[in-house]
Amino acid sequence: MKINKILTAMLLIQGSSLLLPTMVSAQVVTESAQDSVAAEKSVSKQEKAEDQGLQLEEIIVTGTAGGGQMTKFEASFGITTISQEQMKEIAPQSTADLLGEVPGIFTEGGTAGEASNNANVRGIPSSGGFKFLPLLVDGLPMYEEPEIGFMNNDVFIRADLMTKSVEAVRGGPSAVLYSHALGGAANFITRTGGEEYEGAVKVEVGDWGHLRNDFFVSGPLTDRLTFAVGGFYRVSDGVRDPGYTGNDGGQMRGNLVWTSDDELTKVELHAHMLRDKTIFYQNVPFTIPRVEERPTVDNPARVDNIQDLGIDLANGTLASNDLRTGTIKTAQGDRDYDLANGINPSFDTWTLKFSRDFDTWKIENNMRKTAGVSGFNAIFAGTPVKAEQFTADRERNDVANRAYTAAQQCDLGSVYLSYFGVDENNCGDNLNAANLTEFTNRYRSYSNFALQYADDGSPLDLTNSPYVAFQTLWLAEVEAEMFVDDLRLHTSFDLLGEHNLTFGTYFSNYDLGTQLTITEMITDVTGSPRKLDLVATNASGAQIGPSLTDYGIYRHVNTFLKVDDKHQAFAFYINDDWAITDRLDVNLGARWHQLNIDSNYFFADTGSDITPADVEVGSTSDTLADNSVVGLSGRVQAREIEFNQNGWTLGANFRLLDNIAIFGRVSESFRMPRSEVIWADRTSADPIQTIDQLEGGVKFMGDTFDAFVTVFWNQFRATGNNHEYKDIEDPACQVTDGNLIDLNECRTIQGISRRGTENIGVELETNWRPDLVPGFTLSTTVTWQDPQYSGGNVPIVEPITEEVDGVFVTTGYRTIESGIDGNIPRRFARLMTNIRPSYDLESLTGLPVTVYGAAQYLGERFGEDDNLIIYPDYWYFEAGVMGQINEQFSAQMHVTNLTNEAVLTEGGNLDVNVVTQEGDRNIALGRPLMGRTIKLSLTYEF
Structure with a gap:
């Protein structure tokens, strides 16, 4: 990071830190308010003490329709709450870090960076993002579809001092109350103003060039109108330093809340402005001891004794200053790129909430408008290979093979013959070469192919950079706009108990425009990768023919995607919270959902030659990188489709004692499809994904111990795919050659394959506060599960062969089941544990200091669904200390990955031939955990 940028950020932070309290003090802080600071701190300490338990008596707003107040203890579903006080000890760098505290949710440790991470819930497999776990802010989505390519749901979410708390529901009634919430929902609740003025400014620095300033201020404007405003600005290199500023930006948000004199009417107006840039981290290369035999399901390969390969596993990245900028040649013209733009959402969101209480009725209407654009600029890794092998492969496959074909056909205009001495006298029938090797040795005009650094033309340093790789540059832009309206009508009545009944209507209109280009480039594999050119040279080192690359670019555009989609969703739902007795509560809910998609898909062509007119084809000023650039074909597919689905849920909670409750729930939920199911002539038998769920458990509240145990079972059914095979038992099959049937005469059977999963698991949350050690707290979450693929095997017909006179011949056919049923979905561990001790030393030492830590365990998991490679289990440790300097100032130090362990959260399969x-x-x-980081913060509260 440049020093002037650091100084500028520090001046902004220090200025806001000094100016904000001064402004607030001058306007709102009276002498009596100053006197109340000590009292407020006393209240804060009390809140902290209450936060140490599981807060089972806390009122929740997520997973409930809002017809009446409900506590966690009364809920008939699994829910975890994270308070602002708990967030301090978690000290998350990303939304994924925060949600990783919730049992049943796996977020891969935020290894993609501060945004665009993945979250999976209760063993339900997904390709990435937050597909089955939508992220909400104050009960509404920031964008309706939680899994958009290059715009994951967490792109919209940044926890800061304006985040009051987080509530995460697994299963339960989430899919009845929220869209796409097949697995659950996480709700980020915003701070609003209260009766007293308060605020805080927080300055945070980290050893990865990290500098962040958070603030908020809130309070009354009048007797009936309150306000809250806050946000953050952050600048940093990134834990994996690319050599430039990786993260730069922040957000500002605020709200006004008006309550009528009779307190029956309430209006809220929220505004949120997000302007951020975050670096995206992808897989990096690693090595393990050689696996001699090809892995099988019965004998999978194991990833152990990991070593890096040129790029440090703890702090390295593929991104670098040399790769940062460049120009891509497209069919529409040149396009400059800058990896420093990273993931760069720019969105404005407005929310209006209205509620009015009547005698036995209450109307509630929540609306949200989101509009903006998000860019995606990132490097994706290719597997490194030895430089000599890479060069030989490119010579043979990209040049010699194509030139040999052109020589055989006398295609003398072929650019590939620029490297060979072939003319009209020795091509076609006159070509004196029986095979490719003879052709290359006899006709080539070059001595060898050489890799050179693109920036200065010097040869690749094989001593320090013996490996090279294809890397792909992904450049995407997503324009998104959404309007959503959630209208609820609540009523209460007595009928065999008290009912809080809610009728809801939900409307969402959301548009999406996506454009993507993918570019291939060649780089070395080092801690700071450099682009490489590949050229043919003669004996003296002079270039022969065109360069295979263009300043490191191997193919300017190999993939082009453009799509404009419009969606309109309607839903009706009903929810009844029924208190049958003082101890027995029942919840019933149902939802009908309709989704209309209007999609315009722009087909790409197969690639065209865009060599500039002033460049002589085949000359040394020419390049092969622009000979096949993919662009738009001119064909546009306009399709409209409508989906309808309904789901339901039934749950009950019974209080055995005042501090013990048991609960159970059954539900049938669904997730509406994404627009991509109808892109490019795609067809699907049934693109709506569904799940059946059973869950139940027990909750216990004690003076020193709380526990929340949930046992769950689910059966997930993924998108249905058409499948067909031949019925070899069909009498219509004609027998030929003895007993061998003719498959072409057999009846074709049409079937549907729905590869889903079945999972059973246990989620445990505990909190222990022993009397013998005042101030000590031990919080634990444990998830055990056993997800397996099911329902995806399909019948296929395969030949039966026998060896006859040394030749294998087909003697018949048989029908077998093929698929991966019984396999464990990729990246899912059976066991996940999170242990968090915390010790407030004030009662022991008299000092307002708290020390805390975390020990997280993740069990073994498979890299891919075929279960051919196992990634090892690991422990991950964090620690920190917080102290109250005086009534207004507090400080904190937080250390992540204490052991600086190089462990992988995800990775693909292994090619035993790549050594x-x-x-x-x-x-x-694979994608490893971030290396050790240390950050310090100072907070001023007023």
């Missing part, structure tokens, strides 16, 4: 120079280790790709 290191020495041949004793295999090369693969």
Whole structure:
């Protein structure tokens, strides 16, 4: 990071830190308010003490329709709450870090960076993002579809001092109350103003060039009108430093809340402005001891004894200053890129909430408008190979093979013949070469192909950079706009108990325009990768023919995607919270949902030659990188489709004692499809994904111990896919050649494959506060599960062969089941544990100091669904200390990854043939946890 940028940020932070309290003090802080600071701190300490338990008596707003107040203890579903006080000890760098505290949710440790991470819930497999776990802010989505390519749901979410708390529901009634919430929902609740003026400014620095300033201020404007405003600005290199500023930006948000004199009417207006840039981290190469035999399901490969390969696993990244900028040639013209733009959402969101209480009725209407654009600029990794092998492969596949074909056909205009001495006298029938090797040795005009650094033309340093790789540059832009309206009508009445009944209507109109280009480039594999050019040279080192690359770019555009989609969703739902007795509560809910999609898909062509007119084809000023650039074909597919689905839920909670309750729930939920199911002539038998769920458990509240245990079972059914096979038992099959049937005469059977999963699991949350050690708290979450694929195997017909006179011949056919039923979905561990001790030393030492830590365990998991490679289990540790300097100032130090452990949260399969120079280790790709970080913060409260 440049020093002037750091100084500018520090001046802004210090200025806001000094100016904000001064402004507030001058306007609102009276002498009596100053005197109340000590009292407020006393209240704060009391709130902190209450936060140490599971807060089972806390009122929740997520997973409930809002017809009446409900506590966690009364809920008939699994829910976890995270308070502002708890967030301090978690000290998350991303939304994924925060949600990783919730049992049943796996977020891969925020390894993608501060945004665009993945979250999976209760063993339900997804390709990434937050597909089955939508993120809400104050009960509404920031964008309706939680899984958009290059715009994951967490792109909209940034926790800061304006975040009052987070509530996360797994299963339960979430899919009845919220769209796409098949697995659950996480709700980020915003701070609003109260009767007293309050605020805070927080300055945070980290050892990765990190500098962040948070603030909020809130209070009354009049007797009936309150306000809250706050946000953050952050600038940092990134834990994996690319050599430039990786993260730069922040958000500002505020709200006004008006309550009528009779307190029956309430109006809220919220505004949120997000302007941020965050770096996206992808897989990096690593090596393990060589696997001699090809892995199988019965004998999978194991990832152990991990070593890096050129890029440090703890702090390294593929991004670098050399790769940062460049120009892409497209069919529409040149396009400059800058990886420093990273993931750069720019959105404005407005929310209007209205409620009015009548005698036995209450009307509630919540509306939200979101509009903006998000860019995605990132490097995706290719598997490194030895430079000599890479060069030989490119010579053979990209040049010699194509030139040999052109020589055989006398295609003398082929650019590939620029590297060979072939003319009209020795091509076609006159070509004196029986095979490719003879052709290359006899006709080539070059001595060899050489890799050169693109910036200065010097040869690749094979001593320090023996490996090279194809990397792909993904450049995407997503324009998004949404309007959503959630109207609820509540009423209460007595009929065999007290009912809080809610009728709801939900409307959402959301548009999406996506454009993507993918570019291939060649780089070395080092801690700061550099672009490489590949050229043919003669014996003296002079270039022969065109360069295969263009300043490191191997193919300017190999993929082009453009799509404009419009969606309109309507839903009706009903929810009844029925208190049958003082101890027995029943919840019933149902939802009908309709989704209309109007999609315009712009087909890409197969690639065209966009060599500039002033460049001589085949000359040394020419390049092959622009000979096949993919662009738009001119064909546009306009399709409209409508989906309808309904779901329901039934739950009950019974208080055995005042501090013990049991609960149970059954539900059938669904998730509406994304627009991509109808892109590019795609068809699906049934694109709506559904799930059946059973869950139940027990909650216990004690003076020193709380527990929340949930046992769950689910059966998930993914998108249905058409499948067909031949019925070899069909009498219509004609027998030929003895007993061998003719498959072409057999009846074709049409079937549907729905590869889903079945999972059973346990989620445990406990909190222990022993009397013998005042101030000590031990919080634990444990998830055990056993997800397996089911329902996805399909019948296929395969030949039966026998060896006859040394030749294998087909003697018949048989029908077998093919698929991966019984396999464990990729990246899912059976066991996840999170242990968080915290010790407030004030009662022991008299000092207002708290020390805390975390020990997180993740069990073994498979890299892919085929279960051919196992990634090892690991422990991950954090620690920190917080202290109250005086009534207004507090400080904190937080350390992540104490052991600086190089462990992988995800990775793909292993090619046993890809080995290191020495041949004793295999090369693969994976995404590791971030290395150790240390951050310090100072907070001023007023």
